[in-house]
Amino acid sequence: MSFPNIYTHRKVAESSAKSCEICFRPSTSVLVTPENKDFFYVCPGHLKDTGFCTPRIDQAAVEARRKKELEEEIERVKKEYEEKQRKKNEKEEKDKAKKDDKSKEKKDDDEKKKEDKDEPAAKDEVKPPPVEEEPRVFELKSTFYQQRLNKKRQAEMAKRNRERLRDPTFFPSVPKNLP
Incomplete structure (x- = not known):
């Protein structure tokens, strides 16, 4: 009974926490093989230990x-540049209009106030840099992988032995003839 040495990290609910296979502290992190042939609870700190497992990066x-x-960063920079160019052109047009007509000065002041209100909103749009996500797929070191295989084999052997002991034909029968 062999299974691949590829384990996927999953989280379970706090109420389902069980003891870590290594340090026996309650843990909500589980390592599971494909097709759910093997799983065990492990602390998140052990996943960062290079002596225990290594992350498999795709x-x-x-x-x-x-x-x-x-590509997203390029698009964002392009939009910012276009916005600045548009505002620059609008400002130049306003300057020309100011020279032509001084009576429109009050309207320009109102528009400037509106622009000042729009600028803080544009600054709020900047997204924080994305947080690096933890690796989800791990490969156990050979010693820990062998321990998992041995544990599975022992459990399978114990199950077979229990089934044999329940079978009445497993034990020899009492002799019926006289010696």
Whole structure:
């Protein structure tokens, strides 16, 4: 009974917390193999320990995420540049209008106040940098993986032995003939 050395990190509810396989403290983090053949609870601190497991990083996914972030950043910068150019052109037009007509000065003051109100809203749009997410797929070191395999084998053997003991034909029968 063998299963791949690929474990996916999952979280469970606080009420379902069980003891960590290594330090026996309550933990809500679980490592699960594909097809749910094996699982065990482990502390999040142990997942960062390079002596216990190593994260498996999907390079294609990382590159795709970086490319997407870069494209979003380019689009954001383009929009900011276009907005600045538009405001610059509007300001130049206003300056020309001021020279032509001094009576429109009151209207320009009102428009400037509106622009000042719009600028803080544009500053609020800036998104904070995305937080690096933790790796979700891990590969156990060989010693820990062998321990998991041995534990599964022992559990399977114990199950077979219990089934044998329940079977009445497992024990020899009492002799019926006289010696």
